[in-house]
Amino acid sequence: MSINLRGKDPVIIAGAGPVGCTLALYLARQGIPVVMFEAEAELPEDLRASTWHPPTLDMLDELEITEELLGTGLKVPNYQYRDRRTGEYADFDMTVLSDATRHPYRLQTEQFRLTRIVCRILEGMPHAEVRFQCTVDNVAQDDASVTVTINTPGGREDVRGSLVFGGDGANSAIRRKAAIDFEGFTYPEKFLVASTPYPLEEHFPGLAWVNYIADPEEWCVLLRCNNLWRVLFPTPPGMSNDALLSDDYIQGRLHFLADNDEDFEVDHRTLYNVHQRVAKQYRIGRILLGGDSAHVNNPLGGMGMNGGIHDAVNLAEKLMMIDRGDANDDILDLYDRQRRIICKKFVQEQSIANKKAIEAQDPESHKKQQEKYMKSAADPELSRPFLMRTSMIDSVRESYEIT
């Protein structure tokens, strides 16, 4: 199959999420014509990803946007694993990664900060177009091109492209229309995220800006993002969404976490289903998947969006090899192998293990896990390999070793 990225048919990107935007900007910066279709009327501002790992910041730096992104959030050089009952905590210092990354810290900022920056840059590029209120509804391909059908306020439209990237999230129309299985499972419980300006740090001595708090009865994650504490809890299966999102329920959970005489101010509340799924293929001919359309995982460890951005960069590099004549389209199968295998081996395994560790109910395994974290945080020889893995540096490096 011959792929001409500079012909009359642009690269089509479905979905202006962080992953689609990264691919769009990478290709547009190389002069490749791109069109990105977004179903919503404007960029979604849902509160999902807030943690950006070092290799992601390194990659976005190559696209010259890390500096601006850093200006929107908080640099977090250390993070903690805490035992809620004993108050003990393991504090991991990410500066031990200084020789492996230009950004030895996590950035805490909302995912929509990236999409806003990217779409603003694309607006100024004549060969890049972002079209809102365009819902991708179908995809077909032949030897020479791909045709994507979109629903727009003006009616249905067929658009031809050199290839299409499904950056259209977990419920991807591209994945469904290409009949690609999304194998895995959905947890019975939903996750509740509530944001509050209340100074939770006053209740937990030495609290970092990113904290995983284990407890056999009520674990949670505390993340600082733009002057708010974002608190993530699991919820009991079987309760209605209305009950879980009610003031009473949320106040009860927050009071259990940090006893307080008054009600907490709650600025946002959202309920999420949690899945562990990976697409069976990331490529069929001219159809490619990446980000949540290709894989979803629980948010413990902050790896979904980061892994998706790593997909986008890996794919863009391979497309540029095709463009330069250094590879033929078989290289896109290597994209599939590198990113799908690493997702299963690393992101899926690590996120499932993170959930098991934080929710452990047996007091003995709970205690052992906390001791392990504390031992490793206290010794750079142990914390470095741990941080190389959890900050996703290892997974990016290992993905390129897959042939």
Ligand SMILES: Cc1cc2nc3c(=O)[nH]c(=O)nc-3n(C[C@H](O)[C@H](O)[C@H](O)COP(=O)(O)OP(=O)(O)OC[C@H]3O[C@@H](n4cnc5c(N)ncnc54)[C@H](O)[C@@H]3O)c2cc1C
């Ligand atoms: C509570 C929570 C916290 C999280 N925290 C983190 C974190 O800290 N770090 C991390 O790495 N990940 C985190 N994640 C995961 C992260 O949010 C996702 O992995 C990330 O949003 C995936 O990006 P994406 O661009 O692939 O898809 P999305 O962000 O879902 O974007 C898809 C885009 O496509 C559009 N779209 C959908 N269907 C169509 C269609 N048919 N046609 C056109 N457009 C369409 C949507 O409107 C959207 O703009 C978290 C998730 C949750 C739920």
